[in-house]
Amino acid sequence: MEQSWKQAKAVFAGALGPPLFWLVLFFLVPLAIVWAYSFGHNNGLVDIAITGTFKNYARAIEPLYLKIFVKSAWVAAITTGLCLVIGFPVALAITFASEKAKTWLLLLIMLPFWTNLLIRTYALIAVLRTEGYVNMGLEWIWKGGGLVGALLGLQPIGDYRPLELLHNNFAVVLGLVYVHLPFMVLPLYSALDRLDKSLLEASLDLGAGHIRTLFKVVVPLALPGIASGVLITFIPALGAYLTPDLLGGPDSQMIANVIERQFKRANDWPFGAALSFLLMYLTFIAIAVQAVLSRKAPEAK
């Protein structure tokens, strides 16, 4: 039977000690300092006085910054929704693939993580820019079509006008979906893989079509997986910083960009800290919602 941890205190302490030490020193302590900063103000150029003021939070919930929070949440929600719509069929396909293919498919999903995010984002710039690969490809097709048309004696179709794919909100969402798709596919896959396949057979045998089986049987059973996929896609997308900075246009700023500027250009760490913690509270709310959802899911059975 299970051994009580009391019988092996030394082993328990030895196993728990290093990670706990790591967590406290490199996560909780710095976080506590930033939290303390959020109740302070700049005192001269290099010092921050912690005075317990709520001024930073009052400024952080001004309409200007609330609007940016809402916009960030909106962009993150669209990203998460697209990831779910694209990721679900992918996860389903992996689940029903043969054992050998499964390994390869999962490897393909994880492969992008082997390359640095910054490099992948720059690669996207090269693909999307005005003289990028997408526009070059389309121009080639356009010219080819024009040539065929001319041979057939049709009117010339005019010059190719490159699509504006970069430096707008479309590019930001595309970049975020591209980056976060694996975060969605992996938990969905692990939920779908555990699914009892006989339930699907029963549903199909008893007359439900494929679509109906999907929405009435598969989706409800995979709900906890969907919820955790949504959560771990939404949270990093909400705090996205690099993608809107590099792919976005003049109005694509997200809250993380504003926070970054407080710590750097504006040199206003207390205000930046307050904004960071507001973002963190939002994250906690998202986690709480997920916890409630996943508790409800088994009851629904």
Next chain:
Amino acid sequence: MSTITQRGLQRAGLNRRSMLTATGAAAIGLTFTACGPKSAPAQPGVEEAKLNFYNWDTYIGDTTLADFKAATGVEVNMSLFATNDELFAKLKAGNPGFDVVVPSNEFVTRMGQAGMLEVLDHAKIPNIKNIDPAFMNPDYDPGRKFSMPYTWLVLGIGYRKSKVKGVPDSWKYLFDSDQYKGKIALLSESADLIRLSAKYKGHSVNNIPPELVAEIEKMLIKQKPFIKAFHDDNGQDMLASGDVDLVLEYNGDIAQVMKEDPDLDFVVPKEGSLINSDTLCIPKGAPRPDNAHKFINYLLDGAAGAEISKTILYPTPNAAAKALMPDAYRNNPVIFPPLEIMAKCEYGAFEGAEKASLYEEVITRVRAA
């Protein structure tokens, strides 16, 4: 409540580096290697033959560091920063071991006021005689107490000649006109944007009154739909790749891409512009101040300065180095814009932390509008 100061934190063994990691700001993708522990000299007066140099990227001659080692035996360990704010933030909580840093003009004032810079000993820098006298007594550092000029640079409009009618010699084309809509990229530096807009409105870049700031905000909000992007000092790449036709950039950056694409050009608008100057300083608490003085003196040498200018193509304030450069550099109107235009350019002064925060909020509003 007790008062925690960042200096206090530093004593407790927490430096900015762990803070950076906590805030995720280190995730920008830059590596930082020279944050070695402070190594005190073995004996007072004798320094080990090493030097930690904190510099901008692509901002030193190809062979400069090796030449310096050959001349003095001192090995230079160079690490890079991308913005003045990064430099300031890194030194804010105490010097992690740098001997020479390269802040821009405004930050020399700021860091000097914050007590983050060492006073230079001019007697140890005989090559000071090489510096063009015009650069010897700037407002941002009267009498060159803390800084020696390394380069200077001016903001202007880089443009693609085949796509632009005539010469876009006014800030109007960037800030107040839809003539090139969707083909404009602006530098994402809040203070620079507001200061140059003030220049366009006929005001100085400094002491901008609040009414004018409000007017500039309105103008930029109106202009925003015509702007393609705010770039992080990579405007020359956006221009070279055809993403935009007009870009707010530094002359040196445009001069670098003009070598490869003859269709590009650069103009300092007729209203005048902002000049910046990057300078060599010794941060407070530098472990090897003697080597630091030696290194600064070496960089101000004529031949060494020419080697640097050959690589980076920024204007040099070093008269001896300029004299050694080929005509293609000395007479390049991009690197050295006409004097009558330069006379209308100003340095942006450091006007307090409040102002920086205010300008930041104005641009946040513009981008959120």
